[in-house]
Amino acid sequence: MPLSKLTLTTCLWFDGQAEDAANFYVSIFKNSKITHIQRYSDAGKEYHGHEAGTVLVAEFDLDGHRFVGLNGGSNFKLTPATSIMIDCDDQDEVDYYWGKLTEGSPEESQQCGWVTDKFGLSWQVVPKVLKEMMASPEKEKADRATVAMMHMKKLDIAGLQKAFDG
Numbered sequence: 001m002p003l004s005k006l007t008l009t010t011c012l013w014f015d016g017q018a019e020d021a022a023n024f025y026v027s028i029f030k031n032s033k034i035t036h037i038q039r040y041s042d043a044g045k046e047y048h049g050h051e052a053g054t055v056l057v058a059e060f061d062l063d064g065h066r067f068v069g070l071n072g073g074s075n076f077k078l079t080p081a082t083s084i085m086i087d088c089d090d091q092d093e094v095d096y097y098w099g100k101l102t103e104g105s106p107e108e109s110q111q112c113g114w115v116t117d118k119f120g121l122s123w124q125v126v127p128k129v130l131k132e133m134m135a136s137p138e139k140e141k142a143d144r145a146t147v148a149m150m151h152m153k154k155l156d157i158a159g160l161q162k163a164f165d166g
Contacts, residue, residue: 009066018069022058083122
């Protein structure tokens, strides 16, 4: 089956915070909602070890992108090896998502537009114009924008543009 016909869902592993994380994410993105909460039952408790009635999965949709938060336990942790990129139209969007995702996060923001939220999920908050700058056939301009990006945590479009223009 071609990829265009498949439904893809990103599954995020949590240790008891799946429902809280889902509620947090749907509060940030427009046109988003919790689509289903499934709870553990006593069936299989000898394997899963969770109390009946606790949340097994929280399914949610972020503006058309499907996710499942799985309360799988402490076996695995989210890492920056997997991140979700938000392509922002302007500085207001960069500021909005950056502010929301860093809210309550004990993590430090990282360079180049990366941030880890309070649940441990890594995000890249990236202005679309940066991708255009870095793909420019004018190598010197692209290189200047790249170097400027490397010195930033939250990306600043005006600063990137200034570096790109020389």
